[in-house]
Amino acid sequence: MNHSTQSSLDRPIWAALTGRQAHLRQGDLLARRYHPDVAPFAAVACETPAAYQTLHQLLLPHEQVALLSFDPVDPVDALRAEPMGMIHQMVATRHEARGTDDLEVIPLGSVDAKDMLDLVQKTKPGPFGKRTHEMGNYIGVRDRGRLIAMAGERMHLDGFVEISAVCVDDAWRGRGLAGRLVNVLRRDIEQRGETPFLHVLGDNHSAIGLYERLGFELRRRFILTRIRHADPGAA
Structure with a gap:
């Protein structure tokens, strides 16, 4: 696999929402999520307070999304992060x-x-x-x-x-x-x-x-x- 392939699989949600499944997304350049009726997955462009603040704005108070990451997630204070387990790709x-x-x-x-x-x-x-x-x-x-x-x-x-x-x-x-x-x-x-x-x-x-x-x-x-x-x- 070449480097671009590796990067795509390392960030599958972001790669999908910025590429072939962009028509199913909500969000902008900092944070994106699938439409709530489609899938409960989201991703941020980078681990920054601004990106997580954008993700916060994409969520209604009763909604939740799931992120995949290599390291534990540390979002802004307005969000709560709850580890759910390990995922094998x-x-x-x-x-x-x-x-x-x-x-x-x-x-x-x-x-x-x-x-x-x-x-x-x-x-x-x-x-x-x-x-x-x-x-x-x-x-x-x-x-x-x-x-x-x-x-x-x-x-x-x-x-x-x-x-x-x-x-x-x-x-x-x-x-x-x-x-x-x-x-x-x-x-x-x-x-x-x-x-x-x-x-x-x-x-x-x-x-x-x-x-x-x-x-x-x-x-x-x-x-x-x-x-x-x-x-x-x-x-």
Whole structure:
């Protein structure tokens, strides 16, 4: 990977919001966030009081966003920072050589939004909002009309696409559905000449094991931090 690639993956939220997903953002040159209905992620241009003050202005008193950083976040007094854990960034390091089984895999879109939200609420794969499906291609599997598994594309950087929202209803776990969906997305991303990557909580050992078996390797670790107003009543 060249230096610009490294920089992009080191700051994936900022890279997405200043590049291919700028149409989904709120903010300016100092701080940016995804629209609240799209994703709860934000980033600052640099670690300065002015940047964090701009981020504060982007948040309503009841709202919160999540930041990725190498070091603990120290925002301005008007904001509260709450560490949420370590995030592993994993990148596909080899192409999927085998044929990908996409039997019964279907595209998902706006008409499926309610079912997608219902599945996410049951399985808790991570943040997913009313418009998250607008971030990229989402696919799933239905059983007698019921959505039982899904996965999709979240952050888009130059040359890289994040795979996210990988989830399977508990009653259908253990049948290889998550791996199938990830491989279908991976195949499509690689056919476009891009590299798949993903983020997973460091304590989610089962998911990390699955992604390693699918050919993803740890690139680096981030601190995940929740940011909110220090005094929500002061608007």
